[in-house]
Amino acid sequence: MLLGRSIRKWWQALPPDKQELLKDNVKRHKWRILFGICSLSCLIAVYFWTHLDKNPITGRTRLLMFSKRQFLQLAEFEYQSVLESYKDKILPANDPMYKTTQFIFSQLVEKNKDIPGVSETKWSINVVEDPEINAFVMPNGQVFVLTGLFKAVADTDQLACILGHEMAHCLLGHGAEHASIIQLLDFVSLVFLTLIWAVFPRDGLAALGQWIQNKLIEYMFDRPYSRKLEIEADEVGLRLAAKACIDVRASSVYWQQLELMKIVSGTFQIPEWFSTHPSNDHRVEHLEKLIPEAIKLREECSCPSLPSVDPRLIFKLSMQEILKLSRKKEEAICSDSEAKHLSQCFEPSPVMIERIPIVVPVQTLQSTQSTHK
The missing domain is CATH 1.10.287 (Helix Hairpins)
Structure with missing residues (x-):
């Protein structure tokens, strides 16, 4: 500038x-x-x-401007920063949520040792007391699971699919790849930025041109690339879960639950074009296409038969029941309101829920699974 x-x-x-x-x-x-x-x-x-590199897992060619050693050094700095922010919230190793996470992640690691990077990475579990629905795995193998996620999942199969997705991000080196793309975009941006401030006759016009350039780069290149990496992590993560004998059908149900939570609670729906992640509907559609192949991979790994109760069917029945109850509640509220509040009946009030209930209890599903085993 x-x-x-x-x-x-x-x-x-x-x-x-x-x-x-x-x-x-x-x-x-x-x-x-x-x-x-x-x-x-x-x-x-x-x-x-x-600086082009071939991904050893997917075979996709990508740009990597950092060596593995350099990026792990950067990741260590970031890890220390994250650890400092969560230092008073990390749960002990004897906590049930920690034990559940440790067990699931150990299964993912044990059954996927043939995947490049799984055995070489030193994995470590961190469960954080935080209401946010989130989990992430850092490039150095540090796994962070926030307790809000346990309230959003219906069973351990869903949790395992999420952990498989985050594990895939680490194994695929998405952190280093995305940082490299950002560096490339920054370089191109600097060239055009110099031209903008040199050619535009006034500072105000140059500043406007700079803002437009930044937004174009963000929404046309950066965010679409992030969504592409998320989809790739979904694909590889589902394979990791399948090899660990997880019920992969639960993967799409989790994103349907999140979407239903948003609808019922009245949360604003951000268009996919503005987000760094695919929409929940897009993820469900994509995962549904991948699930048959994942089930076949699961069978090839000599896993126990899947439970006869499909979690996708359970969710569909649950969703119908929830929406029916929600409509009845809205009708009851409207009928009991005074005349001056009747106009509000045409706008459904948000219904806050902490978790999507499942028609068939989790214990029943577990017992069904045990019977099949």
């Missing part, structure tokens, strides 16, 4: 005759200038080409 603004100010301060002289020089040496720009572009292209 300072460089571009300085060039503009310098140009505007030149007398008209000197401006014309410079223009003539540029026209006279335009091929030399073009050759210099092309040479520089080739050098930059060679630099990025030499």
